[in-house]
Amino acid sequence: MATSTNTQKFSRWTLTAMVVGSMVGAGIFSLPRTFGNATGPFGAIIAWAIAGSGMYMLARVFQILAERKPDLDAGVYAYAKAGFGPYAGFLSALGYWIGSCIGNVSYWVLIKSTLGAFFPIFGDGNTIPAILVASVGIWLFHFMILRGVQQAAFINTVVTICKIVPILVFILLALFAFNWEQFSANFWGGEGMPEMSLFEQVRATMFVTVFVFLGIEGASVYSRFAKTRTDVGFATLVGFAGVLILMVLVTMLPYAVLPQAEIAAMRQPSMATVLEAIVGPWGAVFVSIGLLISVLGAYLAWSLICAEVLFTAAKTRDMPKVFATENQNKVPSAALWMTNIIVQLFVISTYWSRDAFALMLNLTSSMALIPYLLVAAFGLMLTRRGETYNIRPQERTRDLAIAGIALVYTIFLLFAGGLKFVLLSAILYGPGTILYFWARREQNEKVFTPMELIVFIVAMIGCVAGIYGFVTGYFVV
Template identity: 45%
Template sequence: MVNRKELNLFSLIAIVVGTMVGGGAFNLPSDLAVAANSGPVLIGWLITGAGMIALALVLQNLAMRRPDLDGGIYSFARAGFGEFLGFNSAWGYWVSALLGNVAYATLLFGSLSYFFPMFGKGNNLPSIVFASVLLWLLHFLILRGVREAAFVNLITTIGKLVPIFLFLILMVFAFHWDVFVRDFWGTARGFDWPVVKQQVKDTMLVTLWVFVGVEGAVVLSGRAKHRKDVGRATVIGLLGTMVIYVLISVLAMGALSRGALSKLHEPSLAYVLEHVVGPWGAVIINLGLVISLLGAMLGWTLLAAELPYVAARDGIFPRWLGQENRNGSPSGSLWLTNGLIQLFIIIVLFSESTYQVAYSLASVAILLPYLFSALYQIKLVWTGEGYAKGESRGKDLLLGIAAVIYALWLVYAAGLDFLLMTAILYALGIFFYISARRENGKKAFRGWELPLATGIVIAAGVAIYLIAVGQLSPAG
């Protein structure tokens, strides 16, 4: 029997940081500049920071109160709200991970075009061929064992942080206060709440995307040597990464105007540094991005394969996805996961604005798992499950409420178009759910679950119709 308890604190922190600091950090300057001016960006970071800290503390608390739930973010929804919502939480997280890897693959070969122009924007035939080779190399690395893959992820995490720290040090000397505060609120009248609110809203999917992965240690909690390390890794990874993100965006906005930043090619971090120190700065950042994306793809492949594996063992996904190989790797889930990623990478050949579309859909798909984890915190506080008699629950209640409000705000900020397109992805999952339920001799839906499933299918049908008539497009 292979020992699954193989990840220590540093490996878990590396998983959290490695999955969060992917390609998003390297394109933050232009992604945020397209959405907002300096003032609204700071408000956006304040909201995101407060919301993500609340969510991280919720995940830490749930990992401590319910150590029996090894599926983490998926199993919280299942334990709190039943099989169907548990399945949808797992499915949404899995879909988010798949789309995230497609976004990373596109950005990776787009950045390599700085050195090898044949890769273009990362969505042409050479990019797809090399991305496919890379995908299956990572696949076979993980098949050799999760611990070995986690060690490689630790090395790439260190490698990606070096150029980012170099960027931050150099940008301190290039920061100009007058550039940062110029047109601070984006209106001639100064602070105008309707305009500022819209800009803040427009930053939300960007700031959410760069924090997706905060739950990485929770997803892999079943492989942690010590359960207490799961919560520690989550909070340490989040706080460290948050400081990096805020510094990147503030320093960039103090070096170039919003208009100049918004027009930079991907990865914009490279071209900001090129503006400050010359071409060698872009070379360093692009090399760092390549290392970062390799690590992010590895980390996200680990997470994407682990969750269906755990869900299958719980009877939520089809049974064959719970297979392990002799090294203890989730082989059945891994083959399906990477097979689908391969399919999406091929579809990239016919797409435009692939990176932005993929990360936006990935961000929206993961909202349901986040929301129901926060709601489960409130439920635990209400029932007292996992608490000692007389133990204070007030702080946990406030954190749960804050995380729920943040998740609902993100649903609002995502907008109807992305919510409808995500409904298509969730509707496809219903077939998997029905198959798994039948396999275990259980009725597909109970009570209110059938109306909910029907609503998802109707929303997906509306989205498909709107896409067909040209009124809905992923590219906006």
């Protein structure tokens, strides 16, 4: 097996581009309709205040852990294992990996849905022609990445710059078209929208905010490529702040252009339809081109992250060792093959879904919640014990508060998502444990501690309940 000890290091701006590139993808282009379906500007302000504050605290936890635990690479997975044992670490790696794979599927669905506005053969992104074209794209990217991570990271940096431009143009044109009377009419919820309490409105937006913030840990995942550990924290916070500002503006400005009911009825990507209403048909074409660049760039970034997580888990012997192999270009080839096989299978499954993009968005978010929860819990554990605080002990109280808020926020997200998506994620967590059995057998290690066995049993009960929900029609997908 090749090693990566001599791998070229990323600059802090390359790491920042990895964060921005992985966060700015499909989600930002779907925000107008997604929020328009749920709430007006007032509810959106509250939702973003909660999501922004919660995710900021989570970003700070990643920053704190990157600086105080520099020996833990591929943060999301490594922190869970260090805090709660090998099975928790495995579940974190599995959930983050599969969730990222499903997120990649949502990118292909949105690409084909975007093209469907101009070429009806692609429909809403889940027709047979759409699936066939997406399949070709999956494997084209696969073989490009096999040529080298450094090359792919450079392409990601260039694409990140290119895709921000259409979003900025949309924001500027929407600001120019800002109509205060229209914004006021939508503020408490527009006409023709169903009555919902403010709490339910905010709750309905929570999963999409998780989806659009996925990638906040991009620099942490690539910490082994950082020149210094402080660069990881810098990239995480700068990337987060910039993307948050973009997302809030993209969400709020359409309320000042169109009635909420019209925004809620738009096809995805709704940002294109909003700009079309402002400047005419060329606006939809312009945003659609920007979306294609953005989503393809995000797909590239997430393909790298997926393979890196699986590769690192295998190197630490928490996944089967076959996934720790690299090719001559230092690319985790076996992990990349497994990743794209899973993406391919989920792309095929979208054929039977009524709203493939919404399902993939929500399932991606639900799979990410357990890894995020474990990171926040580990951050709280570290600060409560005072571990590593012999250096700069005055920061401990502050860090304890940050980790505590991040943990409460991730628990709230599980509640906001509801039982349905917890059980849907269990369908993947339960059978996925086969990989854990495989890895433990390779090492002749005991599979579970008594507590881990209880966690496994709970996961399998959830898996059975989730399958039952599909069979009985409780889960409509």
